[in-house]
Amino acid sequence: MSKRLLEVSGVSVTFDGFRAINNLSIAIAEPELRAVIGPNGAGKTTFMDIITGKTKPDEGKVIWGEKSISLLGMSESQIARAGIGRKFQKPTVFEAQTVRENLAMALKNKRGPFDVLFYRKTANGAARIEALAAEIGLSDQLTRVAGELSHGQKQWLEIGMLLAQDPRLLLVDEPAAGMTPAEREQTTDLLVRAAKTRAVVVVEHDMEFVRRLNCKVTVLHEGSVLAEGSLDHVTQNPDVIEVYLGR
């Protein structure tokens, strides 16, 4: 049976009087694949910002792991080291560096400046990089500069960097944006495979993509949960229909 990994409860955030998140509560288990959908401005990205420490909520709790640690007092890098990886909406890879360098940087290792300064490459690390590159379909591109990759390849590289961190929770923001249909399909496979061993939360507003993920769906609206369940279940919910089609 899967156990609870992350619990967000009663969280609210206000930006200049605008309530971006309003008494939001979501629990994620490990392993689990979860899709978070919602119209523009529903608070999907802010929800990720809160978990990863980029935005501090005004109230509420974010509890992590077996030891029930609060993530609210931690910095972005501490949260990342605790095991939460994040992929941004826009592919953000280090374009001036090679695919291998990008993956090597993300590889799970000690993160202190002196650990990194005296870091020696290991055969084990090289093998990990090869395996990751194979997983994301970039085996032939390891020596290429990331800036030369296509948009879809950059997205995969970023997912590969996430996997390299070996996080327990992966937050993926609109992974399919700007992808060709074939690329979308590969991305879904990638995420479904990743979710076998860890928790993966995918924020998306493309329903077709969510359907292919075939997982539990949380619908956000105006900063709180509107409905939760299978995709068919939530799409029949009158409130959801109202939000998506009503206006």
Added chain:
Amino acid sequence: MTKSFLATNRSVLVFLLVLSLFTLAVTVMAEATGYGLISTSFVKTLGKTLCLCLIAIAMDVVWGYCGILSLGHFAFFGIGGYAIGMWLMYARTEEIVAGSLANQPLPATPQEVSDAIGTQIFGVVGSSDFPLIWSFAHSLPLQLLAILIVPGLLALVFGWLAFRSRVTGVYLSILTQAMTLALSLYLFQNDSGLRGNNGLSGLQNIPGVSASQDDVSIWFFWASAVALGLGYLLFAFVTSGKMGSVIRAIRDDEARVRFLGYHVESYKLFVFTITAMVAGIAGALYYPQAGIINPAEIAPIASIYLAVWVAIGGRGRLYGAVIGATLVSLLSSWFTGGSAPAINLGFYKIVWTDWWLVLLGLSFVVVTLFFPQGIGGLFDFVAVKRNSDYGPSEGAWRAEEGKPE
């Protein structure tokens, strides 16, 4: 991997080779050790240029690699100069005072000696007492330590405060510039304890050394060459491998690096502090060759020059910084020294002592606008051309889909 550090970084080997050949050539041509083809004052100029190259590579690491446009590294350079200058001046004055007191019928008490040294050094600012910061001036080892520790500590505290508050970009540059200006204004005061605008002088005379300036100049030249070589090795090591990867990543997108789990502030602090310490060493080697240091040397304009050298030479490559510093500082002394021939336009005569800064400013603008890679970028044309095709690959974001980022 099995390959050694030098084998994977060919440019370091090439640089060290060029530096050794240059040092050898100057040694052969110097007054003291060779045929006397170049004057002692030019040996000093070359030695000083090597020190400027050393601070330029430090600047390149902090700016070109890590993206922190520090306008304060010349302050660390100056602090290094002051640290060694205090000992040089104290020990030298002590020698002179001891010599003149030796003729007295009664031997001088330690208090009398101290007072005499104090009067000699601080007479110009109307004082004879030793200020607190001169407490260790009598000790060469302690002042040598200060060359590293004072700039390092200042950079550590300043950097910690600035980076912790996530001050970045132009705001950080302004902060570093303010720090430099504050330090320089403080030193200009007579009661700062470092002789106000007189600065420290006579630094070319090494206490306890009776050799001529011909010899001393070539020693310092060698020391500067060794320091530059070691500094280059150090920074090549820091900017290669995984550390270099993380540092460049911080320059390009520090928020992303944070989400990878790296504590970005520690990395910036590391780079800022280590480069400040190297700047201190460069200053400590520079000022004994210059002979004098005063607060004007620390003024913000010096640090801005430093940024100009690195930009012209080429950011993000260590040899670029060396090329920029050498070229611009030597050209600068040629133009401002009055040896550059004036151009007579008939209606107006271009005198380079007045127009050099305009020329430098123009070249800075031209380089940043049209050759962002700087002079060092020319080496890319010499290197093997990449033969990959930069066209859009399968599935790339195309114009119809939106604006590529």
